[in-house]
Amino acid sequence: MNEPANTTADTSVSGSPAAGKGQGTVRRVWLVALLFVLLLSAALLQAILQYQEGGGVELAPSILSRYSAFVTILSVAILYVPGTRFLERAFDLSLAATLRDGFDERQDNRGFLSVFAGFASCAVAFLILFIFIGVERGWDLFGNASARVAIAFVSTIAILAIGLRVRHVRTKVGSESRISSGDYLALIAFTASALAAVFSLIAEHSI
């Protein structure tokens, strides 16, 4: 585990491609953190409004689950889906650095088209099932259990996102690379999201 290549991450200078890549990741993670601050603010506002209306502080499962769903899916997209690189650019990252940090590098040189075809094929598999159910049920996909299923989906995504982040951090520990504050932030953000989703699930059952 002492390969010389592992040390390059720490020695990269500002302005180099590696530095550009690191800045992009940090920016995306900050973006996710910002989203979570918005989520918490909105939830707090909701609680204050309820309190002013005299209803006491009550959990609002539908609101919480919607927020957590929105934030989780957006966060996963920002952190993991390469197609959302435009968000980096919106945060003033140079276009050249974005292009240099190619998809090939992230996917073990398997090539964009190959990996894209893989994801597309899996998506088609699920799409076939959705269309089948849609036709059978008149597009009322989840019936009475829509809220429960939606929250379960969100919880699943959040828990898996935590798993991916933990693996990423473990890889960094293994290769003795520096663990950035962004890694910790992402972990905290996803854990908060998973907790929010599970909390919503509990509250959903209390109705």
Place this chain on the structure above:
Amino acid sequence: MFDVTLAVFALYVGAVVSIDVAGLILSQYSNYGLPKGHRNHLNGWVESLHHAFWHAGLFFAYIVIIQMGTVGLPYIIVALVEWVKLLLPDLNINVNADDLAEAFTLIFGLIAIVIVILTYVGKIAEDHSEKLKGDPEEIEFDRFDLAAFYSVTKSIDGTFHKAARDSGSLKWKRSLQSHGLAASVAVDMLAVSALIKFTLEEEYGTPYIGGATETLSQWLSQLFIAVFRPEYVQFTIIVFLVVLTLAFGATRVSRFIFKRSKDAIKNGEISEKGQSRLINLLIGLRILEPFLIMIFVMRLFLDLSFDIKLENTIFSHAFELHPIVILSSIFMTLGIRQLAGPARIRKAVENGVTRQILPEIEHAEDEPGE
């Protein structure tokens, strides 16, 4: 009580998880073609026993762990919520353990589906023969659970074969390698047991700890009954027997391949044409296993997400041949193959086939037999 439909389902699953075992044994044909009693060669049935032990053992271990999570966790959450309500009496929240158990089944079921997919993306491109390299005493695993199980197995094996372990004999090392290989192909048992747990649950219902659970001992005894369900024990035994039988059958086929090509080869290599045919067969086996698993992954997805039960029998999960399910399974398998990388799959199989004779055998020629 013996359940015939469950037994048939277990036979199907046992056969499916034996596909990779058969592939591994076929790719190592020259080892199984060695003369009986060769000093650096374990008997075919011993290696088959290792495979059966790892597959059935991991299946049972994982299913118990998952059961404890899905059955026990809701009750722990209920206890925590009650405690929070003591601290914050104004908090308007009521939790029902049975509802939570149902919700957790849905979440864990969906996670299990994702784990199955990710496991096969990694597994079908894995070069198992990597485990033959290096010191068998220090075989490394990517997953900590496998490393832990391997460590436990090593110490149990060492206790029974103390003399061999202390002398560090080739037979001991070969035994460790065999366990390492068996663990490497049983990597999918986490995914499979999660899948079986939720599939069986759709059939037999989610286990709840009902009735009076006023004391901790009552709760624990009911948890024990809920976790160690007789269906899982029956399932484990059948998987063990099926893997043992099919793995042993594969060692005989391996031996046949070796003997048939013996005249045409030197140093354990068969002709180029034969090798190419074998490689294509092994690639086919690597794709076939995820496809057969995906059939009931997609069925489980339908059950969990949409509460769709086309037929309420256990056969519907294993043998549901609805065209939509088959079609989506085909796309799913293609996706897995593409994500794993066709070139990487071929490379892994080629490495397995070309890396035939175990490294120690070369040294063994110079050493006295055991």
